[in-house]
Amino acid sequence: MKLIAFSTSGTELDAELDPRFGRARGFLLYDLELQQIRLLENEQSRNAAQGAGIHAAEAIVRAGVDTLVTGHCGPKAFRVLDAAGVQVYNCPVIPLQEALQALQGGILQAATAADVEDHW
């Protein structure tokens, strides 16, 4: 676990998690080693006519993310993330700071499959 992506519409760790993945406003990337945050916009996926989850998954894989914390993840996005070795954690809507603690404290379980259907 090096670079964690949180789906969110905020810009800081006190923002809340966005339950959507593909059509989330953006992703806050948290570098565990450097303890730094960086924003990854999700504009293109949000406006995609279809395949938003796939596109968002590709974007976070290309950003070097290895861990994703989001509300829900559908089958197509999960297939891309799984193929790239990104570990997915489903999390309720809570502030990112708390989600990070839950992740590090081992409270969040790594997902082994999509937790929702297509277009949930």
Place this chain on the structure above:
Amino acid sequence: MGGQTKRQAPRIAVASGKGGTGKTTVALNLAIMFDEPVQLADCDVEEPNLNLFLQFDQLDSQPVTMLVPEIRADRCTGCGACSEICRFNGLVSLGTSKPLLFPELCHGCGGCALVCPAEAISERPLQIGTVNCGHSNAIRLVEGRLDVGVSLVPPVIRAVTNQLFSDIPAILDAPPGTSCPAVATLRESDYVLLVADPTPFSLHDLKLAVAMVRELRLPCGVIINRAGEDLVGLSRYCQDECLPVLLSLPDDRQIAEVVSKGQLVAHCLPEYGLLFKQLADRVRTELQQHGGQP
């Protein structure tokens, strides 16, 4: 639009902005009373239903396919050019191995195969639906059926219109609405019959449909179904917009009963059969008037 391919016989689309206004009833009964051999095309490929009303000798079935990418792992360099050009997210390249394919999202444009510098992408046909052709007396039916789980409607509609003979008049039962499926049907037409009823929803969607028809520069006429008290000003709208009302079908319970049994209004209720015969004549006159238009 209609003039792009040379046709010897007209194609009349029966369309509506709102669903459930009576397109199928109009298309069927107009065909029955057409007085000459006619083709009937079910372009509502997501839920074709003309076949429920007509008995066919035998339906000839053909698959409708679309080309989707296939990737040769030994040639792919993982450059990502394919996923970059695909606006439908039909494939995604992660830079490491060959791209992941999502054929259900592919629109069959072939862009990925064109841009692949390693020539690692070829195309294979994927079935997305079927086209059925058959005869019922003087009517030749061509019907499209989209496969379950497929969302690409226009290619199946094009497969339907491609099966139509160019020397026999055709009536096209269009899908409702004003999006790609309706446009795909209207593009292949020379004249549009817009079916509406005197309800706020139908009038609202008729306005959208009229805008679509004008954008496509097609002549059109209106059919008022379930005509009764016109509280929404449907007739006045048609007058103001210079839209000819070619038929006004009254709100008669008998019509609904006949349709619910899968029977034909023109056959079971001769007084309405006469109205559809008059409609056929009026459509012919309209077509002559607009013969010179694109």
